[in-house]
Structure formats: structure tokens, C-alpha cells
Amino acid sequence: xxxxxxxxKTLGESLRDHGLSRRGFLxxxxxxxxxxxxxxxxxxxxxxxLDAARRPSVIWLSFQxxxxxxxxxxxxxxxxxxxxxxxxxxxxxxxxxxxxxGEAAEEARLQAxxxxxxxxxxxxxxxxxxxxSNPGFSTVAGQxxxxxxxxxxxxxxxxxxxxxxxxFGGLPQANPNPTGxxxxxxxxxxxxxxxxxxxxxxxxxxxxxxxHYLTFGRLPELDAYHRPLAFFGQSIHDRCYRRPFYDRGLFxxxxxxxxxxxxxxxxxxxxxxxxxxxxxxxxxxxxxxxxPIESGHPCLGCSxxxxxxxxxxxxxxxxxxxxxxxxxxxxxxxxxxxxGAATVxxxxxxxxIVAHRQPVTVEELEDxx
Amino acid sequence: MSGSMEFLLWTKGPMxxxxxxxxxxxxxxxxxxxxxxxxxxxxAEPRAGEWxxxxxxxxxxxxADPGTFQRASFNVVVGWVWHIGxxxxxxxFVPHAELIKGLFGIAWPALPNPVVDLVTAIxxxxxxxxxxxxxxxxxxxxxxTIEDYLVWTVVxxxxxxxxxxxxxxxxxxxxxxxxxxLMAEILLIILPFTKLTHxxxxxxxxxxxxxxxxxxxxxx
Numbered sequence: 001x002x003x004x005x006x007x008x009k010t011l012g013e014s015l016r017d018h019g020l021s022r023r024g025f026l027x028x029x030x031x032x033x034x035x036x037x038x039x040x041x042x043x044x045x046x047x048x049x050l051d052a053a054r055r056p057s058v059i060w061l062s063f064q065x066x067x068x069x070x071x072x073x074x075x076x077x078x079x080x081x082x083x084x085x086x087x088x089x090x091x092x093x094x095x096x097x098x099x100x101x102g103e104a105a106e107e108a109r110l111q112a113x114x115x116x117x118x119x120x121x122x123x124x125x126x127x128x129x130x131x132x133s134n135p136g137f138s139t140v141a142g143q144x145x146x147x148x149x150x151x152x153x154x155x156x157x158x159x160x161x162x163x164x165x166x167x168f169g170g171l172p173q174a175n176p177n178p179t180g181x182x183x184x185x186x187x188x189x190x191x192x193x194x195x196x197x198x199x200x201x202x203x204x205x206x207x208x209x210x211x212h213y214l215t216f217g218r219l220p221e222l223d224a225y226h227r228p229l230a231f232f233g234q235s236i237h238d239r240c241y242r243r244p245f246y247d248r249g250l251f252x253x254x255x256x257x258x259x260x261x262x263x264x265x266x267x268x269x270x271x272x273x274x275x276x277x278x279x280x281x282x283x284x285x286x287x288x289x290x291x292p293i294e295s296g297h298p299c300l301g302c303s304x305x306x307x308x309x310x311x312x313x314x315x316x317x318x319x320x321x322x323x324x325x326x327x328x329x330x331x332x333x334x335x336x337x338x339x340g341a342a343t344v345x346x347x348x349x350x351x352x353i354v355a356h357r358q359p360v361t362v363e364e365l366e367d368x369x
Numbered sequence: 370m371s372g373s374m375e376f377l378l379w380t381k382g383p384m385x386x387x388x389x390x391x392x393x394x395x396x397x398x399x400x401x402x403x404x405x406x407x408x409x410x411x412x413a414e415p416r417a418g419e420w421x422x423x424x425x426x427x428x429x430x431x432x433a434d435p436g437t438f439q440r441a442s443f444n445v446v447v448g449w450v451w452h453i454g455x456x457x458x459x460x461x462f463v464p465h466a467e468l469i470k471g472l473f474g475i476a477w478p479a480l481p482n483p484v485v486d487l488v489t490a491i492x493x494x495x496x497x498x499x500x501x502x503x504x505x506x507x508x509x510x511x512x513x514t515i516e517d518y519l520v521w522t523v524v525x526x527x528x529x530x531x532x533x534x535x536x537x538x539x540x541x542x543x544x545x546x547x548x549x550x551l552m553a554e555i556l557l558i559i560l561p562f563t564k565l566t567h568x569x570x571x572x573x574x575x576x577x578x579x580x581x582x583x584x585x586x587x588x589x
Binding site: 223224225235237238246247248249250251267268274275277304305306309310311315316317318319320321322323324325327328329331332333334335336337338339340342343346347 | 372373374375377378381382383385386389390392393394395396397398399400401402405406463464465467468471472473474479480481482483484537541542543546
């Protein structure tokens with residue numbers, strides 16, 4: 001892959017070169033505005049900004065990941081406008097997508113960093129073995145993931161952590177976390193970090209974040225977990241089309257019972273929708289075709305921290321994670337032993353008092369008085 | 370615990386284990402002591418059996434006698450309302466039934482959510498009424514201790530946080546649910562060491578009373 005500087009063409013020019021009509025472009029801008037809860041008056045602003053925007057240089061780092069996030073973003077369905085936006089941003093370095101290999105690939109990353117110092121975006125997918133972990137757990141060209149990340153973000157404008165592994169540690173960080181996996185925001189403290197969580201995340205969310213950055217020149221409003229509020233502001237449960245069944249107390253109790261066939265609420269089958277914040281219920285997947293709950297499966301809560309360690313996927317949200325009836329019985333038995341010991345002590349004390357009792361006669365009392 | 374989800378997972382994981390262990394150890398210690406200490410031997414010749422009157426009294430004392438009702442009708446009616454409301458919310462709300470099923474493998478049918486919601490609202494109002502009564506009634510006011518207010522606060526907060534979580538009135542939701550679980554855990558922890566133990570000892574006391582009266586051959 002030839003080393004290139006930030007291209008001179010604007011985003012609008014590049015889109016037109018790819019055969020995108022003005023109508024198609026404005027439709028995208030309108031969809032983005034509505035998706036990010038911006039007023040319709042912002043559509044022309046977004047269009048003008050995108051049209052004139054220089055394509056940002058993007059370095060995409062893949063660490064401990066499964067490439068599912070890249071798959072989701074680039075192959076969701078063919079060919080999408082999101083895909084197009086992704087393809088025509090100046091993606092200077094991406095393991096999976098770049099043609100270059102070896103020294104040339106690493107050289108491309110370093111060159112892009114040099115040429116766009118302070119302006120490039122870093123997208124990270126996958127978790128990173130922390131600074132205290134064995135650096136050999138995950139390396140690229142003999143360099144540890146941690147070193148590459150810290151070196152690359154040093155002069156970045158911002159970092160976007162794509163997928164739950166990069167955002168929260170994800171599967172690699174699941175108990176017992178053998179590689180000491182950490183999230184990007186655990187390690188990068190001096191740069192803005194945006195988390196686009198999900199396993200994988202919704203493709204439109206990342207293009208939404210990029211669009212916002214290109215339009216307003218700053219990053220979107222974030223929630224407490226650094227996720228863009230426009231997409232992660234509401235829970236799955238609050239936007240779920242099965243919510244009326246929850247409110248009426250109608251639940252599927254197995255995957256093939258009458259309730260499941262009638263599309264009732266999946267809470268009892270382990271749905272984590274009430275505690276999961278994501279946009280699946282409104283944006284759906286595969287070009288708006290469907291989403292997990294619509295296809296009859298409970299939400300796993302994949303866009304939340306520690307979702308692998310949050311109890312069984314098929315256990316309802318209210319079921320405790322580690323407590324068992326055996327442990328409760330054991331604690332009860334221990335309590336009974338304690339109670340028994342207390343009884344023995346009390347009886348012994350009573351006996352001692354009775355044995356040493358010194359009766360007082362009326363005469364003695366009168367003497368004392 | 371850096372965030373709301375970590376807080377929820379802490380309340381559902383380690384904190385739940387700790388609370389349940391303290392509850393089980395404390396409760397069984399107290400029950401074992403009560404049963405093992407027993408009562409003083411009664412050497413008088415029994416006039417009738419103990420078991421039947423004892424068991425009968427466990428149930429009959431649930432209904433207040435007319436005298437008590439006339440003397441303290443507020444206590445009887447409001448006490449009944451919130452106790453039943455609390456039990457319905459505790460045992461017949463779907464997530465609670467699932468929790469019990471998950472822990473002990475015992476399952477029973479639950480009530481539709483709107484029914485439990487209404488019952489919970491009534492329970493909250495009744496609980497507030499009990500506090501107002503306690504604070505304004507001249508006798509109750511004087512005999513109330515810190516423990517009474519502590520127990521009221523914990524019970525009220527368990528119901529209130531549950532109501533807030535169900536209606537998703539606190540954001541983000543993991544904080545709302547975590548607060549509810551934590552309050553329930555505090556209830557479990559203080560239960561064996563406060564007057565909340567009456568949840569279990571009421572029935573033992575009733576049995577002892579009924580058995581004692583039965584032995585003497587009098588009505589209880």
C-alpha cells in the first residue's frame with residue numbers, strides 16, 4: 001500500500017467520484033441527523049460540512065479481537081453508504097483491509113502519524129494486554145499491543161474504541177482474564193476516547209460518530225461510559241417492541257412455547273435488555289431487517305461492561321451471579337452450629353450459677369439494712 | 370466499581386453472597402438457640418394435648434381479636450395492608466419468582482406486573498401512614514426506639530427502590546436495580562439481629578402460646 005498523505009479531495013468529491021447522487025447524499029445526511037437526534041435544520045449544515053470536509057486520516061489498530069467488528073462494519077450488506085464512507089476515509093493502516101504487509105505496512109502507519117500529527121483519528125478494535133502483562137501475549141511486527149497503542153495515540157486527535165473488547169475489555173478480559181486484557185480507556189488517559197461498544201457494534205454508529213466529527217469539528221456528547229449518547233442514551237428495554245408484553249406481564253417461558261410463538265417478552269429467558277444501552281431496537285441490523293430480540297433471542301447485553309461475567313446468558317436479570325442453594329444451606333448449618341454452641345454456653349452458665357447460688361436469708365437481709 | 374454496571378454486578382455477585390451468608394448464619398443461630406433452649410419443664414399434669422392447639426394458634430392469631438381491633442384499628446388494618454402488599458411484591462413479582470427459582474429451584478406462578486405495581490404503590494402509602502402514626506401517636510411516639518425507625522427505613526427503601534427500578538425512574542437503570550438489590554441485602558443482613566426476626570419467630574411464639582394454653586385446657 002503506497003504511503004499517502006491526507007488526500008486533497010473533499011469527502012463530497014470522493015462520494016461523487018464513487019457515483020453517489022446528490023439525492024443519495026442528502027438522504028444519508030438526513031438519516032444521520034435524525035439518528036443523532038439533531039433537528040432537521042441541521043441536515044443542510046451536515047451536508048455542507050461533509051461536502052467540504054477533508055477526509056480525515058484514520059489509523060485502525062487491531063489487537064486482541066476476532067475481526068467481527070471489521071466484518072460488521074465493512075460487510076454488513078453490500079454496498080452500504082456507511083461502508084462507502086468508511087472506505088473513502090483515508091484509512092492509512094488497517095491489518096485486515098490493507099494490501100501492504102510487513103515493514104511496508106508498519107511504515108505506512110508511522111508515515112501517516114508523521115504527516116497528520118495532531119489531526120489523525122485512531123480506531124482501535126480489540127483489548128490490549130496491560131503494561132504489566134507479558135508483552136508477548138499479543139504482538140504486531142514484534143511490538144507489543146500496548147507499545148503500539150501508546151505510540152500511535154500520542155499525537156492523535158482522538159481515539160475511537162470500536163467493539164466491546166476495545167471499549168470495556170470484552171471477551172479477553174472475562175474471568176480469569178489470562179492475558180491481563182485492558183480496555184482503551186483504561187490505558188489512554190490524555191486523549192478523548194469514544195467507546196462504540198457492542199459485539200459487534202452497529203455499523204451506522206461508527207459512521208455517525210465520524211460524521212459528527214467532520215460536521216462539528218468535535219466529538220459527540222458521551223455518556224458515563226464514553227459512549228455517544230445519541231446511540232447509547234436509551235436502553236434496549238425502553239425501545240423494545242416487545243415492551244408492552246413485559247408491561248402486561250406476558251412472558252415466553254421456553255423457546256418453543258406459545259408465548260415465544262406469540263412474540264411475548266423474553267425476560268424470563270434471560271433477556272438483558274433492561275440493563276443494556278444500545279440502539280439495536282431502533283436501528284436494527286442488516287439494513288434494518290431485524291435484530292436479536294425480533295428473531296426470538298434474548299439480548300445478551302453485549303454493549304455493556306463485563307457482559308461475559310454478568311451471569312448466565314439464559315438466566316433472568318434478577319438471578320444472582322454466584323450464590324447457590326448449597327452455599328446458603330452451608331451458611332445455615334454453620335449458623336445452627338453457632339446457635340448450638342451459644343445454647344451450650346448459656347446452659348452451662350445457668351448450671352454454674354445454680355451450683356454456686358448462696359441463698360440469702362431474711363435475717364441476713366435485715367442485718368444489712 | 371467504576372460505573373453503574375460494575376455496581377449492579379457487585380450487588381448481584383459478591384455483595385449478595387455476603388448478605389445471604391450473614392442472613393443464613395444469623396437466622397439459623399437464633400433459631401437453633403430458641404429451639405435448643407426450649408422452655409422450662411412443666412411438671413404439672415397436662416389437661417389436654419399441646420400440638421393441635423399450638424398449630425391452631427399459629428393460624429388463628431393472624432386475625433386480631435375484636436378487642437384489639439377496637440383498641441388499635443389503625444394498627445390492625447394498615448399493618449395488614451402493608452404486610453400483605455409486601456408479601457405479594459416479594460413472592461409474586463416475576464423477577465422475584467425467577468430469583469427464587471434460580472436459587473432454590475422452586476417455582477410458582479407470578480402475578481401480572483400491573484397488579485404487583487398497584488399493590489406496591491398501596492404498600493408504600495401504607496408504610497408512610499405507619500410512620501406518620503408512629504410519629505404522631507402519643508404512646509407510640511414514646512415507646513419507639515432507634516431500631517423501630519431503622520427497620521422502617523430499610524423496609525421502606527426496599528419497596529421504594531423496587532418501585533423506582535420497575536418504573537425506570539432512576540437513570541441509568543443498573544444504578545436503580547443495584548440500589549434495590551443493595552437495600553434488599555441490607556434488609557437480609559439486619560434481619561436476624563433486629564425485630565425483623567419476627568418474620569420467623571412470630572410463628573414459634575404463637576405455637577408456644579397455643580401449646581401452653583392447650584396443655585392447661587383453655588382456649589387460646
